[in-house]
Amino acid sequence: MSKVLVLNASYEPLNITSWRRAIVLLLKGKAEQVEHNGKCVYSDFPLPTVIRLRHYVRVPYKEIPLTRRNILHRDSHSCQYCGYTGDDLTLDHVIPRSRGGDDSWENIVTACVRCNVKKGNRTPKEANMPLDYPPRKPHSGLYFEVTKHVKNGGHQEWRKYVIGI
Template sequence: MGQVLVLNASYEPLNITTWRRATVLMLKGKAETLEEDSSHKLRHDTLLPTVIRLRHFVRVPYRELPLTRKNIIQRDNNCCQYCGSFNEKLSIDHVLPRSRGGRDEWSNVTTACLTCNVMKGNRTPQEAGMTLKKIPFKPLSNMSFEAKKQINSGRYKEWSKYVIGWS
């Protein structure tokens, strides 16, 4: 059976939990159901929740998502941002090359297959005549990656309207 996306009172994704834990939160009155899975029913014709929202706001300390190779590749959906290929070995490309003052920042790094990275070389995408499929951005949280995996698997399409930035 399924997993449940837990949203804060402000509709911000908090975590992914089991349907049992979600049901307990709802029975205690701490959460409400926003989306249900019509193909699975619990006892007494109760539908299995897929998205719940907490009734009271939970303060979560802010932790910045580290800029790592794994996180960059995950953000860019394991795809070259120049040619769109999925099955190539990916490298990290600086949109504005480091030799020209480009920094290691979310907005300046992207994934590129080795062929595209060599073609671009020490130039900007405009100078190389290459266009980015998606402008690099800083992800909100690691939670977005987990939810994105579930959305892309096709199991939880209804989550996409609650996870901002992943369409």
């Protein structure tokens, strides 16, 4: 069947769980249904797509690692200069390292080899190559998982609960 977005009591996304686990939380009274897709588990029990916990759960902050895979995912596996999508993407420093640019979420984007070479050791403004989207740090690790489901065409109702999609 499908996955279910679990929200904290404050409506902030906590995680994604299976529909079975969501049903158990609902039946035990630990959560309430916020959204459903119209399908039913039983004749009068709709299958949830978003549930909210009744009591607030404190979650420790977890840093999202700056990795090639995470940057590619954030940028939707496309060149941030020309929009090319393919297998031969590289990582480009918006402000080159030789000019004081650092390795951070706000300074690294995906670029095709052609655009990376064309930009060279210049800033996007100097190279007259504007970015499609300014690079930014993702809000949470859950952001990646949720965007994967939303961009695949499913769970559009999750958009209103996650910042930055």
